[in-house]
Amino acid sequence: MKRVLVTGGAGSIGSYVCEYLIKAGHQVTALDNASPYKVEHLFESDRFRFVQDSILGQEVVERLVDQSDIVIHLAAIADPKRYVTEPLNVLNVNLKGSLIILDRCARGGKKFVFASTSEVMGRNPNVPWKEDADRVLGPPNINRWCYSTGKALIEHYCYAYGQQENLPFVIMRFFNVYGPRCDDLGQGRVIPIFLEKFLHGDDVVVHGDGKQTRCFTYIEDATDAVVKLSLDDAALGSCFNIGANLETSILELAKAMKEAGGFDNNLVFKPHAEVFGKSYEDIPRRIPDVSHIKDVIGWEATTPLDQGLKQTIDFYRKPKA
Template identity: 40%
Template sequence: MARVVVTGGGGFVGSHLVERLAAEGNEVTVFDHAEPPPGQLAGAVAPRYVTGDIRDRSQLAEAITPGVEVVYHLAAVVGVDRYLDQPLDVIDINLSGTRNALELAERAGAKVVVASTSEVFGKNPAVPWSENDDRVLGSTATDRWSYSSSKALAEHLTFGFIRQRGLKATIVRYFNVYGPRQRPAFVISRTIHRALRGLAPVVYDDGGQTRCFTFVDDAITATVMAGSSEKADGECFNIGSSDETTVREAVRLAGELAGGEPTTVPVDMRERLGERYQDLHRRIPDATKAYEVLGWRSSTGLREGLARTIAWARANPRWLEQEDSGQV
């Protein structure tokens, strides 16, 4: 048993992490900006739930207290719709929040696991990406890159605390994580959400972009491994599936399994959003390091993960009542 804190523990990935940690007997404190929606933490028993703004160090200090052993820092502004609409919040929360989490963890003597993203690689065409590959980004005038840049700065902060202050910390970079509870603003979640409401799925541009979709349970396993392994200290890991799938095929399969309409609604994102938006044609991780150091690899195939997500969605009508927050 360990005392742990999960920032962003009321969100999609965070709530799954809280459940896993609690099920394994840890004493979990959740820090989030609001109470979770009903059912978000079903099955998890969190001894403490602290609400506050992660940019406010004094509020976060109510969660990260002396005696905490591991801080899992997942709090962030996520989603292309939010990158475009709230670039200031994206940068401020992702950067200031990370610094607060690192400083308070250092004061408490805790290890930190910082959740990052495949977005840090930008549009580097040389896939698959290993952890130390170059970042290739577009113009700073393109809001699309605010998230990538803020997360990269959060990584720089983390490495700075590791090398300059001796903090024990690990970075995990998630690649297209999907699963139960994800808000309907992402490729998989939005397709299932629409299919179960009798709406045709949406495909951005031609759907030929490729992704390596990673089921949330696999991502959680990697995150917990990173938090409990001394070999992970000071390291960064790509956390993603090795199965490359076109967005078109993923949408087709999700819609088919959910019993939705076979036809799709094409959306030309450049026509709709102009230069504010830029997509990535291929996003593929080299997760060799995670296997060699942690013994982790993604084990849930896309069909299985989709089926489990759809089964959860059918059993949770409140999720289906959420607003479709995609760019249409």
């Protein structure tokens, strides 16, 4: 049995990771400053503890890290709208909070499993991206890149701490994770934003021309990858893409959701600048090369997009108790 601290443990991916770890027999502490409603079903377990606090709180973070064997660091501000409107908050949380955790892990020899992002690759046109592909970013005066840059800096710190302080670490880059309880409707990423409109019968707004593409990864596939990477020492000292390999345009996604849910909403188009403001820049294609994670731990995404969308829509259609 491992003692695992999951930062952002009440969040989209974190709530699933906590659940999977408890089922596997581990002792789990979730640290999150958000409401615990996504993990309330775990409160009955004597192997689960929820601490409502910020990763910027050094005293509580150090205490919880010291009590753990593994730290899975998922906490971050990851909402594209907030990149534009709150760049300082994004940088403070994603950089300062991560460095507090990293330093304490290094001092105690704790395994640090870091949730990075596909966005660190920026707008590199040479897809699919391997983990060692070049980063191609826009200028610092475009707020859109603050999230990507903050995450990439923590990746640099992981390698630096590993080299100079013998920190055991794993880096994970997520590619568009979605599924039940992944985001509140209308917030965060494209699927919950679309789904709110579909469920309310409103026009569904596609940004730009809808030709930009992503690879959508079902939450249970992604969670399986996180848990395996966290527990398998074969993954130490390396970076892994976590994603599906089906390239889907945003317009195709909207149509697939419409079909999966039997919706009849209209699809309309709006420029990115009209939605996010001028300090946002979209990425045309974002596709992972997932050969590394398959080679090291034998993982690959298996949930078809239509099946995952159907399960997600069904979850959000259910009346909440």
